[in-house]
Amino acid sequence: MSSVADILDTIQARSPVFSILETLWTAGFQAFLAGGAVRDALLGIAPADVDILTNALPADLSRLFADQDSKYVGKSFAVTLVNKVEVASCRPPDKKAVDAGHTFPATDLGRRDLTINSMAWDPETRALADPFGGQADIENKTIRFTRDPFDRIEEDPVRMVRACRFAARFGFKIEPDAFDAIRAHAHKITAQGIADRIQLEVVKAMGMDKPSGFFHLLHDTGLLARILPSLDRCYDLDGGPHHGETVFEHNLMVGDALPASMPILRLAGFLHDTGKVDALEIKDGRNTFPEHQKFTRAMMADLGRLRFSRKDMDYIYALVRGHMRPLKADTSPKAVRRLLAMLDDLNLSYQDFLRMRIADKKGNLNPVKKPYCLGDIRLRLGKILDALNEQTPFNINNLDISGRDIQQILDLPQGPAIGKVKAFLFEQVLEDPSLNQKKILEDLVRQMSQKHFTDSDGKAIK
Structure with missing residues (x-):
């Protein structure tokens, strides 16, 4: 526990975290570091975000921090931002925890989604509150819902997506009862009013080392068919003579190959060939997909249903529509100019076009197909820069x-x-x-x- 304590002590010492804790303690309230900060510390990760859990009510927080930057932002449960730090007021107590003789913070932690997120650290006593075995689940690399998985999912269907995201992020397995509960409730992910939150989970997943694991879990649990059916339907679709992998696998390989720092670009990579299902033609017994980049309706419907912004949707559309435009070693200057005119019409930068082309080339298991080497990339970039230096109007x-x-x-x-x-x-x-x-x-x-x-x-x- 010493390394965990060191990490959490460092968090506590941060301004304004310590001053918030001290203010709450002085006023007679309990206050803990909770949720993701504790989870990450147990994993040996320095947490990016810090959450404080207190038995003070929102009205108490408003009074205590009236002279500071504080704002109540609670929706599903009460959260007050104090100097940009999330301070969560305790939710209605978990009845099962009360019946079992637990007190705060366990009565609040029992309402949380996953055991690995249902722990709290008391900076005063340096004790870990872990009433549901989150630490053991971290050690066993297991994702498990806090208490009954059916209850947790009934309370909030988005927890199913979160379970998949955390499992993929940490390389954990979803516990069998939890997995079965997700499969049984997958249809509830289409409930009204949660599309924005599902979108947020998808975008967060883009920051992983390999988001493909997230999409595999969504498929295996039956969630992907309801969240991104345009991608799910690519599963087991043969990629044709130019590919050594299915269309689903190709999409996932391309998405993984794009930068985590550009989540919407990366999402476009995971969706870029979803139009192949609609473009499918069989010639000489092999799948072909002529002009598949033009078949964007299903993908755009998915993005609209998840309430992506018009800006993000237009950007993904442009990447998909433009990704098949050839740029080869023998591409003529005239063809390069036409490429740049097309990119201008799509409002797409040549840098993002190249990022997608490089990733698309990399995502192929056909041994004949080789990814671009550095020289290939430099050659293609040089052709574009030469065209730009001509000061040709591309609009x-x-x-x-x-x-x-x-x-x-x-x-x-x-x-x-x-x-x-x-x-x-x-x-x-x-x-x-x-x-x-x-x-x-x-x-x-x-x-x-x-x-x-x-x-x-x-x-x-x-």
């Missing part, structure tokens, strides 16, 4: 001629015809960036005007 609105200029030359009103001319000019500039000069573009408009914008009688189309 139609960056042409060195305006719609008003085109109207005046052609004597046409504002309308679709002007857009068609700009699109034509944009194509010419992508072919040859040196054409993006106002005088040259004006001459091109004049040269094409009679051919493209007159009717059969030679009259200008208005």
Whole structure:
């Protein structure tokens, strides 16, 4: 316990944690370090977040910390942020704990989700309150619900997803009774009002070393079919002649290969080939998936149901739509310019495009397919940078001629015809960036005007 005590003593000494504890003790209340901080300390991890558990009520906290940065944020249970530290007021006592003769904090800990999260540390007595065997479960690498798993899930279905996330994060096994309870209650994960919290669990999972373990557990428990059915349906779908793994495995390998510091990019990796189910065609007895990047409806429906922001959804959509665009050693400068124009249209950076391409290449068990080496990456990056240095406009609105200029030359009103001319000019500039000069573009408009914008009688189309 000495190393655990050292870690928790360090937490306690942090400002403002110690001052909050001292204020509560001085006022006659009990106060403990609880939940994740204690769990992580027992695992030998320095906790990132600190939670304080107290028998003081929210009104008491409001009074005690009136002159400090405090805010009541409780929803499912009472939490007050005091100088950005979560201070949880005790919930209605766990009846079974009361009947067993337990007192606070055990009466509160009995309401928590998992045994590994249902421990508290008393900084005054340096004693661990562990009424439900959380420490033993950590030693045995087991995820178990606090008390009856069916009761815990009935209280909050999101606890099923949390059990999978913690099991994947720490490499633990879900205890058989808990696993069976999750499978029996998996349908309840679609309950009203919890989509935002499920989304948060999914995003948190992206910060793991390998989130693939999380998705495997979601699939095995039956949760994935209800949370991300677009991904779940890829299970056991053969990846075709270019892959040595299933589509499900490929998605998971690509997601694992993307950076944990970019959770939404990483989630896109886990979803990037979910459209293959809808694109599936069988040729010569083998699965093929022509233009699968365009089949995004199922994926977008999942993201919308989980209440992802429009910004995040658009970003994932752009990554999926753009990930198949080729960029090879022999890709011509003209093709690179068209690639960058596509990325501009998708509002996607070339850096994120390359991250996805590198991960996509890596996620393949076909022995013929090799991941990019550093030289391959440098070559492709060089091609992009060369195109950018040409100062080519990659957006139609960056042409060195305006719609008003085109109207005046052609004597046409504002309308679709002007857009068609700009699109034509944009194509010419992508072919040859040196054409993006106002005088040259004006001459091109004049040269094409009679051919493209007159009717059969030679009259200008208005």
